[in-house]
Amino acid sequence: MKILVIGAGGFTGSYLFRLLSEKYEVIGTSTHNKSFEKLELSQFNETYKKLKKISPDVIYLPAGITNMDYIENNPMNTRKINVLGAANIVNYCKESNCRMVFFSSDAIFDGKSGPYSENSNPNPISEYGRQKLEAENFVKKLKNSLIIRTSSLYGWDNRNLNFISRLIGSLKSNMEFKAPTNQFYTPTYVVDLAYAALKLLEKDLAGTYNIAGPDFMSRHQIALNFCKVFGFKKELVAPVKSPQLGQTAKRPQYAGLINKKAEKELGIKFRSLKEGLKDMLKNQNFNGVK
Ligand SMILES: NC(=O)c1ccc[n+]([C@@H]2O[C@H](COP(=O)([O-])OP(=O)(O)OC[C@H]3O[C@@H](n4cnc5c(N)ncnc54)[C@H](OP(=O)(O)O)[C@@H]3O)[C@@H](O)[C@H]2O)c1
Secondary structure: EEEEEEEEHHHHHHHHHHHHHHOEEEEEEOOOOOEEEEEEOOOOOHHHHHHHOOOEEEEEEOOOOOHHHHHOOHHHHHHHHHHHHHHHHHHHHHHHHOOEEEEEEEHHHOOOOOOOOOOOOOOOOOOOHHHHHHHHHHHHHOOOOEEEOOOEOOOOOOOOHHHHHHHHHHOOOOOEEEEEEEEEOOOHHHHHHHHHHHHHOOOOOOEEEEOOOOOOHHHHHHHHHHHHHHHOOOOEEEEEHHHOOOOOOOOOOOOOOOOOHHHHHOOOOOOOOOHHHHHHHHHHOOOOOO
């Protein structure tokens, strides 16, 4: 089986690439990282030609623009990548009978009543959420495709872009870290996400699956748990409310995802935040990015 990971240098993409490569022939892409094939989602014709040449059996698509505030300020440019770029991959898969695994987010919900199941009604309140939902709707038209929704990912990432990486950076420098008490998620260990994404494929499952940790907690609680496991001073974590962060894009208050369907059908248990953090602590030298 030949697998293509679009965005193999990203946070999720790098873990996926590593794991899949243990068993399968895997080709990764990046817009700039020379260890991978070059692929730019907004260049539709070039991308299509490249896919034809590679001719994969399966395409994983964790790639896209993920900075919510940047997307809010740049809806047109980012839509070209996140929505139309994904639709282009769908068209290729339809024509070539290739399986597609798309990564989506709990940001498709309004955050009034999370955590959400696979059957909850989406109602995005940010441009990022709207783009993820639109892309999902394209992917859903593809028979046999998989949509993996996830929430607040954490794990080692040497680009320091995710919440925990930024937190580590601040605490190591003894700097205060502002964490909102009114944004709730189900923190998800990136290692578990990659494993579940492989198992969903191997079990030949299709449709929408929530892949998320079992804890439902605010960013502030996530940060305090981190301090406890890693031995940082919890006084450095300042409780704030969303407006104090000056974020452009609205964040859902109660987001998060219920993982029961995936746990049952895959026969696995996703790690709690404490278990995931302890695993990170054990693997301090792990570098998720190739
Ligand atoms: N992180 C979270 O907490 C979270 C939560 C919920 C859902 N998700 C979803 O999970 C997926 C993975 O998230 P992540 O945090 O792992 O993402 P990430 O680290 O931001 O990685 C995004 C990847 O997209 C690639 N990319 C960006 N623009 C591109 C373009 N124009 N053409 C081709 N590739 C492009 C980047 O490639 P380069 O290496 O070339 O820059 C990078 O590898 C996303 O779909 C995201 O919406 C993430």
